[in-house]
Amino acid sequence: MEKNDGNAARVDMQVDIAGVKLKNPVMEASGTFGSGAEYSEFVDLNRLGAVVTKGVANVPWPGNPTPRIAETWGGMLNAIGLQNPGIDVFARRDIPFLKQYDTKIVVNVCGKTPEDYVEVVERLGDEPVDLLEINISCPNVKEGGIAFGQDPKAVEKITRLCKAHARQPVIMKLSPNVTDITVMAKAAEAGGADAISLINTLTGMKIDVERRTFALANKTGGLSGPAIKPVAVRMVYQVSGAVKVPIIGMGGIWTAEDALEFILAGATAVAVGTANFHDPYATVKVIDEIRAYMERHGVQDIRSLIGAVR
Amino acid sequence: MAKGKETAQVISQERLAKDIYSMWIRSEKIAAWAVPGQFIDVYTKDNARLLPRPISLCEIDREEGRLRIVYRVAGKGTEEFSRYQAKEEIDILGPLGNGFPLEAAEGKRVFLIGGGIGIPPMLAAAEQIKGEKTAILGYRDGPLFLKEAFAAQGPVYVATEDGSAGTRGNVLDAIREEGLKADLIFACGPTPMLRAIKAYAQEKGTLCYLSLEERMACGIGACLACVCQSKEIDGHSHVHNKRVCKDGPVFRAEEVEL
Numbered sequence: 001m002e003k004n005d006g007n008a009a010r011v012d013m014q015v016d017i018a019g020v021k022l023k024n025p026v027m028e029a030s031g032t033f034g035s036g037a038e039y040s041e042f043v044d045l046n047r048l049g050a051v052v053t054k055g056v057a058n059v060p061w062p063g064n065p066t067p068r069i070a071e072t073w074g075g076m077l078n079a080i081g082l083q084n085p086g087i088d089v090f091a092r093r094d095i096p097f098l099k100q101y102d103t104k105i106v107v108n109v110c111g112k113t114p115e116d117y118v119e120v121v122e123r124l125g126d127e128p129v130d131l132l133e134i135n136i137s138c139p140n141v142k143e144g145g146i147a148f149g150q151d152p153k154a155v156e157k158i159t160r161l162c163k164a165h166a167r168q169p170v171i172m173k174l175s176p177n178v179t180d181i182t183v184m185a186k187a188a189e190a191g192g193a194d195a196i197s198l199i200n201t202l203t204g205m206k207i208d209v210e211r212r213t214f215a216l217a218n219k220t221g222g223l224s225g226p227a228i229k230p231v232a233v234r235m236v237y238q239v240s241g242a243v244k245v246p247i248i249g250m251g252g253i254w255t256a257e258d259a260l261e262f263i264l265a266g267a268t269a270v271a272v273g274t275a276n277f278h279d280p281y282a283t284v285k286v287i288d289e290i291r292a293y294m295e296r297h298g299v300q301d302i303r304s305l306i307g308a309v310r
Numbered sequence: 311m312a313k314g315k316e317t318a319q320v321i322s323q324e325r326l327a328k329d330i331y332s333m334w335i336r337s338e339k340i341a342a343w344a345v346p347g348q349f350i351d352v353y354t355k356d357n358a359r360l361l362p363r364p365i366s367l368c369e370i371d372r373e374e375g376r377l378r379i380v381y382r383v384a385g386k387g388t389e390e391f392s393r394y395q396a397k398e399e400i401d402i403l404g405p406l407g408n409g410f411p412l413e414a415a416e417g418k419r420v421f422l423i424g425g426g427i428g429i430p431p432m433l434a435a436a437e438q439i440k441g442e443k444t445a446i447l448g449y450r451d452g453p454l455f456l457k458e459a460f461a462a463q464g465p466v467y468v469a470t471e472d473g474s475a476g477t478r479g480n481v482l483d484a485i486r487e488e489g490l491k492a493d494l495i496f497a498c499g500p501t502p503m504l505r506a507i508k509a510y511a512q513e514k515g516t517l518c519y520l521s522l523e524e525r526m527a528c529g530i531g532a533c534l535a536c537v538c539q540s541k542e543i544d545g546h547s548h549v550h551n552k553r554v555c556k557d558g559p560v561f562r563a564e565e566v567e568l
Contacts, residue, residue: 034532038556041313041530054534062549067525069535071387074358076527083534085548225360277527278353278360280315280403 011294012301013287015049015268017246018169018194020130022049022104022269025302026259026287029250029273030054030108030133030173031080035094036101042280045101047287049269053094055110055135058119060086064140070206070215075225075252076274077204079140079218082110087123095127104130106171110138110145114158118165125167132168134158137175137200139222149175149200152187159191169194171248174239176228177203181235182242189243196239197248197271199232225274226252233261240266240307254282256289266307312343313530315403320394321376326455329383330427331392332368338375340404346370346434347409347496347521347560350377351529353401354387362403363387364526364555366498368430368456369437380430380456406529407559410496410519415439421446421492422460423481423507425499429456431521435496436463444490448481448499482506492516495563505568518563524554531556539567 013024027050033039036051045051063083070077084090090107098105107129111117117134124132136149136158148158155172162170172188174181176199185196201222206215232251240247249267252274253259259270275282290302299305321334340350344367351362369378383389394400412435420439424432425448433456436445444467445460451472460466468476469484477484480503484490497507498521511518524536537551541564544552552558552566 032528032533034534038528038530038532042315060548062547062551063534063537066535066537068537069361069525069527069533071359071361074360076361078527078533078535080534083537083547083549083551085546089548226357274360277529277533278362280528280530 011291011299013291013294015302017131017171017248017269020104020169024049024287024290025263025269026283026290027052027106027248027269027271028276028283029271030135032273032276035090035098037094037097039276039280043284045098045103047284048103050104050106050130051098051101052106052133052271053090053108054084055082055108055138056084056087056090056120057082057110057112058087058116060084060089065217067215067217070221072204072206072223073227075223075227076277077206077216077221077223078201079216079221081140081218082138082145084110087120091123091127095129099128106131106133108133108135108173109162110135112141114161117158117162121162121165125165129168131171131195132162132166133171133173133197134162135173135200137173139175139177139201139203139220140218146175146177149184150178152183155184155187156191159188159193163192171195171197173200174198175200176231176235182238185239185243189245193245195246195248196243197250198239199228199235199251202228202231224252226254228252229258229261233265236262236267237265253286254278256286256293259286259290260293260305263302263305264307264309268306313404313406314339315401316340317399318402320396320398320400322396323392323394325392326380327453330380330455331383332378332380333391333394335377335379335400335402336375337377337402340402341370341372341375341377344370344377344405345409346412346438347431348405348407349559350379350402350404351406352379352391354390356390359387361527362529363391364406364529366431366521367405368433370434382427403529407555408557410435410521410560412438414517415441415443415494417441418493419491420444421485421490421495421497423495423497423499424448425481425503426450428497428499428503428521431498432496433459436460444492446481446484446490448484448503449475480506482510495519497521501568508563508568511563519560520563520566521560522554522558522566526555529555540565541567
């Protein structure tokens with residue numbers, strides 16, 4: 001399967017997130033890939049640096065009414081509302097599925113109350129997962145989600161709480177729907193975050209003028225896709241200058257060129273999200289193209305690219 | 311189930327009615343794998359429109375390795391498709407979803423009911439069901455696209471909202487007016503029609519399968535955009551949401567709340 005096995009020794013794509021070694025810096029963004037089962041019919045999950053699961057809560061969540069998505073220029077809005085089966089089914093079904101593969105497992109954790117987060121984080125302590133990504137940035141649920149991510153005191157508090165109960169390193173996933181992203185990143189770092197991932201989706205709206213109604217039943221949704229990439233790259237750049245913890249960058253990554261922008265701006269790893277909907281093979285294409293870029297430019301160690309543009 | 315993404319070639323394109331187009335596509339793989347009721351995702355060439363358009367298969371020609379889609383121009387993406395001519399290359403993903411359970415039709419009198427742009431997938435079913443089958447097609451008005459193709463497969467009854475052809479009214483009005491009877495119903499069309507058919511099937515105690523539609527993103531069951539309400543707890547999220555793209559689009563009528 002590894003197309004470039006012959007060259008494997010020449011370029012080193014390994015990166016380290018809080019002591020967890022990823023074979024390459026490419027994962028996929030939470031919510032765009034389920035727990036990997038559906039995409040495993042298209043891509044070899046062994047090739048990914050990590051699989052990031054869709055958000056998991058303490059109990060099953062039904063999500064929002066439909067329509068849940070709408071296409072926009074160069075992007076899409078979603079208001080899925082974190083539909084998920086809850087930690088019991090997830091732990092019984094999805095973790096054993098992912099353990100069949102030689103990749104790292106990042107579990108995205110969501111909750112409505114601090115106690116919800118703690119319950120899931122504690123349950124995951126006994127599970128063979130590598131990293132926890134705490135979702136304090138979903139714009140599509142009324143309680144929890146973004147409410148924890150738009151006030152620095154709340155960010156620091158929920159981070160500290162999750163850290164106190166977590167056995168695995170904790171990634172805090174930040175919302176771009178704030179005035180100054182560096183304030184939130186510093187708050188997460190102050191709370192003990194081992195890494196930061198950004199950006200979650202930007203809150204948006206689309207109106208169907210023919211029907212004179214909202215395109216989404218939820219009225220608003222999270223904007224993702226290439227349309228948001230420049231915002232995301234800017235925020236990764238700002239955050240990388242503000243904190244010392246590693247950053248996982250995401251927001252509209254379609255190609256290796258996009259991924260490399262994030263890495264050069266300061267991301268240690270990157271996540272491919274909405275592109276999966278356009279091309280189920282997007283993740284592995286990005287990996288292959290990053291390798292080709294490194295060969296073309298004589299870059300032996302991908303770490304030499306992290307934050308190389310200041 | 312086998313599925314894949316490939317670059318396929320358009321064989322021909324034809325306008326059947328206002329905003330209704332028919333396209334034949336060369337795809338030996340998908341034609342070999344597909345069953346009636348399944349759909350393909352079709353990608354636009356404009357990268358500003360990044361989501362694939364799910365379109366049901368109207369005909370599956372395994373021998374010639376080709377597929378037919380009959381679709382409505384509903385926006386800029388499908389408008390782009392309607393301009394493709396022979397030899398144009400397009401990216402498609404499929405076959406996706408679960409089709410109609412054709413084995414259930416053996417030895418039964420089957421209704422194949424299509425309403426509007428729900429008519430095309432019923433043709434694929436008509437072509438593969440060997441036994442006694444009756445097509446009931448509902449149109450808003452003329453022209454009665456695909457009616458002749460159905461006629462080649464068996465009896466066809468038509469309902470039109472404007473009364474310009476067949477029974478004035480909907481497909482159930484046609485069934486009642488003509489005194490038609492069936493042991494099994496396969497149907498695809500707008501939700502109000504499916505809701506009425508579900509009630510009719512319940513009243514008659516007839517086994518009924520409905521093909522649903524919803525806005526989709528991934529098309530393969532990962533993103534959870536296209537859920538419908540299900541009677542039972544679903545297998546994926548353990549709530550009451552079945553995924554139209556993956557668990558459907560064809561469901562037992564009792565499975566779903568419409």
